[in-house]
Amino acid sequence: MKMVDLYEVAGVDVEAGDTASSIAAKFCKETYQNSPIASVVDMTNGNFRGPRAIDLDDKFRMKPYYLSCAPDGIGTKVVLHDAAKTYGVAAFDLIAMTSFDLVRWGGMPVFFTSVLDVSKLGKPDSDSFKATVALYSGAAKAATEVDMVILNGETAELGAQVASENPDGTLQFNWGGSAQGLYHPDKMILGKTLKPGQVIMLLKENGFRSNGISLVRSIFAHQYGKDWYTKPDAQKYIRMAAEPSVLYDKFFCSINGWYEDDSQRIKVHSLVHLSGGSFESKFGKDILYPLGLSADISDPWELPEIMQECSEWGTSDGKIDDLTLYRTWNGGQGALAVIDKIDAEKFMEEATRFGLEAKIGGVITKNDTPSVRLKSSLTGDDIIFG
Secondary structure, three states, X not given: OXXXXXXXXXXXXXXXXXXXXXXXXXXXXXXXXXXXXEEEEEOOOOOOOOOEXXXXXXXXXXXXXXXXXXXXXXXXXXHHHHHHOOHHHHHHHHHHHHHHHHHXXXXXXXXXXXXXEEOOOOOOOOHHHHHHHHHHHHHHHHHHHOOOEEEEEEEEEOHHHOOOOOOOOOOOEEEEEEXXXXXXXXXXXXXXXXXXXXXXXXXXXXXXXXXXHHHHHHHHHHHHOOOHHHOHHXXXXXXXXXXXOOOOHHHHXXXXXXXXXXXXXXXXXXXXXXXXXXXXXHHHXXXXXXXXXXXXXXXXXXXXXXXXXXXXXXXXXXXXXXXHHHHHOOOOEEEEEEEOHHHHHHHHHHHHHOOOOEEEEEEEEOOOOOOEEEEOOOOOOEEEEO
């Protein structure tokens, strides 16, 4: 007679969890050679459990290098990835939300660790288990793209504690993590050297990144109904909304002099991640206003198609106006960098070398009242934050 596994009856499959962890460990090992400044000390004796550590190259162990970390998650975009079945690229959002929070201040990401909570793993031949493995695989690819090691992580089955507005989703999950990295006083990007006349370089983004997704889901529900994730007509737009974040990290680490070849270094006076709060919060309130400075952004990137559609559809309260759009979403640029005008051409050439699109979008100014003036690419109207 088969013995009843009470833990499995309670909703946790230990065997499936061990299988998933061993698969995750294999993907971690694929990233062990990623970092140009660190190596992995693996003391697990071939087991997926056991101690691992980071050994920094000699020069990075000493002052004035400082260790730091950047924790974050991908929020409710997990619902979009589940509905679009884009599990293999979900980690690009997770890496973007963590690693770039080091890079935007001038840091260099070194290694990454995460916690993946799922409602149920399922057996290894189930769709939910295969989706989980796709998350792991995508994490290895995203980390490799930014030269970061995935050192370890945790996957946990939490049953009803992990839920979704889509009760029949293939994988109900929540994913958060932390990028660990280094700072150096000579490489910090703190905005202290900002001044009028410097140009604002805009880095193109094709989607929402991982910000403002609650509004996106509200718009989908208004346009397609409460069960929007099941509607065939919505699938095209769901996939567009699930577009993974562009990763700018390696480009900025390069021009900030973190690699041995320092010939491409470009002085960046400020680097802004246009995530939650976008232009108003991340650029205006955090960087410009305390210095008494303003910005005039007259040539932003065109809105991604999905942003245009969502703006037009709106919610039960009406269409999404320009102010709300650029306050909540990135408007087609995931990051901006302030540099000297003389460096603009070199900046764009280097961005192209890293497969990115960049252009001059505006200029730093000084007004009586600090503000950010932005020309909407949707209506052509001026938006003023400040």
